[in-house]
């Protein structure tokens with residue numbers, strides 16, 4: 001694997017040089033005011049990214065998976081009913097975690113490649129007149145299949161059923177790359193990690209928690225210590241942490257948000273949408289199909305490309321790594337071998353994307369895929385040439 005080439009996995013993403021320099025500093029005393037000067041703006045920044053003014057933001061030394069655990073363990077009790085859809089590896093793993101925590105999980109199955117099963121959610125919620133369901137869980141962007149789901153539609157289904165359950169949303173591979181509106185969508189627990197849209201190394205679980213989630217914490221009986229929101233909120237209120245904070249990552253989080261905001265959040269989303277469309281143009285020109293079953297489900301952060309019958313998606317990934325030193329994502333779980341994934345989130349430009357698509361094309365040609373040499377790259381080039389970025393590319397040098 002080359003350390004020079006960008007990665008095209010859907011996380012961890014490429015760390016911008018500027019951000020690497022910012023997180024390269026020596027030890028500080030985390031009990032001094034220097035730490036609070038790093039923490040407070042990072043927390044305020046996360047709230048802006050999540051689009052919450054009513055809720056609170058928290059960071060824990062962990063990853064997205066830790067944020068899932070924090071969300072459920074702080075707000076639910078053993079035996080509580082939760083409604084969860086399953087349409088990919090990440091929703092599947094979250095279900096597994098709920099089961100291992102002794103929750104009573106109602107699973108709404110959907111095909112891998114489809115999005116949140118709204119009808120099944122509506123039926124379960126409308127049938128639950130006694131309000132036994134305490135939480136509704138949904139994955140905003142299913143990274144395994146490249147499927148984006150409509151969270152505002154989940155909220156609408158909950159409102160229509162007048163259901164008071166908490167809404168928990170996994171936004172690990174969407175937040176900071178695709179629009180996310182915690183307050184507007186009525187999200188009670190928003191879940192992210194440092195190593196995807198935030199462009200940082202792995203190591204931070206990032207959460208948004210609503211006032212309703214904070215209230216639920218008072219009666220929730222699942223055990224938690226390390227991830228206890230109360231300990232964290234109290235400590236943060238004093239500018240500190242309940243244990244040793246990952247100061248470099250927290251400083252980096254503040255800077256990553258400054259970078260996103262200097263590009264402009266809407267420009268960041270538009271860049272991801274454009275990069276993704278270029279990838280889709282390439283996939284189309286290769287006469288291949290995405291795992292996502294309809295255009296409204298296409299993710300702007302990852303494309304899962306189905307390989308033709310008789311070919312192995314995993315081989316694409318190993319060959320690209322071995323021969324060209326470039327990383328793509330393999331198919332996970334049910335879709336293992338059936339696809340490979342092109343991550344297009346974080347710090348990426350047109351030029352990087354063209355290089356990635358070129359590598360995918362060389363790899364497929366090497367493996368005898370029935371694709372036309374140059375077809376995908378040409379299609380992406382045409383798209384990028386004819387749809388120039390409205391604003392600057394990320395990290396443009398001042399003229």
Ligand SMILES: *Cc1c(COP(=O)(O)O)cnc(C)c1O
Pocket residue numbers: 011063064065066090139141142143170171172173193202
């Ligand atoms: C990456 C990812 C996770 C897991 O996050 P980790 O940081 O690896 O623990 C969870 N959900 C989604 C949608 C993801 O993309």
